[in-house]
Amino acid sequence: MPKTRYSIVAHVYDKRQRLISVATNSYKKTHPLQAYFAKKVGHSERIFLHAEIRALIKCKDKIPHTLYVYRYGTGGEMLCAKPCPICMEAIRAFGISRLFYSDPDAGMIDAGL
Numbered sequence: 001m002p003k004t005r006y007s008i009v010a011h012v013y014d015k016r017q018r019l020i021s022v023a024t025n026s027y028k029k030t031h032p033l034q035a036y037f038a039k040k041v042g043h044s045e046r047i048f049l050h051a052e053i054r055a056l057i058k059c060k061d062k063i064p065h066t067l068y069v070y071r072y073g074t075g076g077e078m079l080c081a082k083p084c085p086i087c088m089e090a091i092r093a094f095g096i097s098r099l100f101y102s103d104p105d106a107g108m109i110d111a112g113l
Contacts, residue, residue, distance in 0.1 A: 023054035
């Protein structure tokens with residue numbers, strides 16, 4: 001497994017802002033939905049689970065509403081966590097209504113879904 005310089009964490013909340021799922025990136029695991037969305041946007045080689053998709057998969061029978069994505073450096077500093085095209089495709093498919101992601105200059109960015 002490659003040593004990473006950052007960690008990505010995704011939190012999913014329902015419409016009443018109750019936490020329903022938390023996940024991180026995986027550099028070992030994959031999932032058919034990760035492969036599906038990766039192929040759909042032309043990145044079929046990116047099969048390892050991204051935090052956003054992993055968190056959405058973990059929602060199971062709960063209805064996701066809001067997604068927060070954070071990226072932290074090894075020293076705990078906040079980094080930009082704007083979702084990649086694969087994750088944006090999944091976010092749209094899961095019907096997420098609100099998306100926020102970390103930015104070192106602005107704190108949390110409201111992506112305005």
